[in-house]
Amino acid sequence: MRKTLRLAVVPIVSALALPVLSADMTPGQVYMNTGDVKWGDAPPVFTKGAKMAVLSGDPGKEGPFVARLKVPANYKIAPHWHSKDEDLTVISGTFHLAEGDKMEMAHAHELKAGAYHHLPAKTHHYAFSKGPAVVQINGMGPFDITYIDPKDDPSKMAAPAAAPKKK
Numbered sequence: 001m002r003k004t005l006r007l008a009v010v011p012i013v014s015a016l017a018l019p020v021l022s023a024d025m026t027p028g029q030v031y032m033n034t035g036d037v038k039w040g041d042a043p044p045v046f047t048k049g050a051k052m053a054v055l056s057g058d059p060g061k062e063g064p065f066v067a068r069l070k071v072p073a074n075y076k077i078a079p080h081w082h083s084k085d086e087d088l089t090v091i092s093g094t095f096h097l098a099e100g101d102k103m104e105m106a107h108a109h110e111l112k113a114g115a116y117h118h119l120p121a122k123t124h125h126y127a128f129s130k131g132p133a134v135v136q137i138n139g140m141g142p143f144d145i146t147y148i149d150p151k152d153d154p155s156k157m158a159a160p161a162a163a164p165k166k167k
Contacts, residue, residue: 030055030056032055037053037055037068038053039051039052039053039070040052040053042069043155044154044155045145045153045154045155046069046077046154047075047076047077047154048154049071049072049075050069050070050071050072050075051069051070052067052068052069052070053067053068053070054066054067055067055068055136057141058141059139059141059142059143060141060142060143061141061142062140062141062142063140063141064138064139064140064141065137065138065139065140065141065143066136066137066138067136067137067143068091068134068135068136068137069134069135069137070132070133070134071095071129071132071133071134071135072129072132073129073130073131073132074128074129074130075128075129075133076103076126076127076128077126077127077128078103078126078147078148078149078152079100079101079102079103079124079125079126079147079148079149079152080124080125080126080145080146080147080148080152081121081122081123081124081125081145081146081148082119082121082122082123082139082143082144082145082146083121083122083144083146084121084139084140084141084143084144085118085119085120085121085139085140086118086119086137086138086139087116087117087118087119087137087138087139088111088116088117088118088119088135088136088137088138089114089115089116089117089135089136089138090111090112090113090114090115090116090133090134090135090136091113091134091135091136092113092132092133092134093112093113093129093131093132093133093134094110094111094112094113094129094130094131094133095111095115095127095128095129095133095135096108096109096110096111096127096128096129096130097109097111097117097125097126097127098125098126098127099123099124099125100124100125100126101124101148103126103128105128108126108127108128124148
């Protein structure tokens with residue numbers, strides 16, 4: 001039985017979405033240069049090492065959102081699916097995507113900076129990087145991830161046991 005995991009990023013939203021505002025702006029407008037993006041650790045449904053920034057909206061709630069995911073070299077996101085459509089744009093680096101239930105790297109599409117990909121809801125897919133990359137995710141919340149194999153869910157992996165204390 002598959003379990004759908006709702007991505008809880010509410011704490012990230014207030015810490016990471018810091019729009020640049022000025023007196024002449026209409027409420028709801030956001031101007032944000034690259035240096036204004038505030039990164040934090042990605043939620044635990046992503047393997048450690050990724051950073052996330054929410055640019056607008058709240059991925060944890062109903063409604064539109066825009067977030068960025070920054071991944072290091074050799075980062076992998078195991079086969080999974082989302083309950084809603086996802087639009088992905090590569091901001092920097094190269095990101096590899098493919099459809100399927102198994103991570104078969106040879107079948108992945110190499111998407112370079114500026115590339116765009118639309119994923120319809122419930123499409124089984126996986127992703128990885130060979131070098132550092134930043135991707136932008138546009139979608140409707142709440143954003144969720146359902147891993148094909150529940151053992152691949154990083155939020156369910158046991159934490160390493162603490163080393164015994166020396167006396």
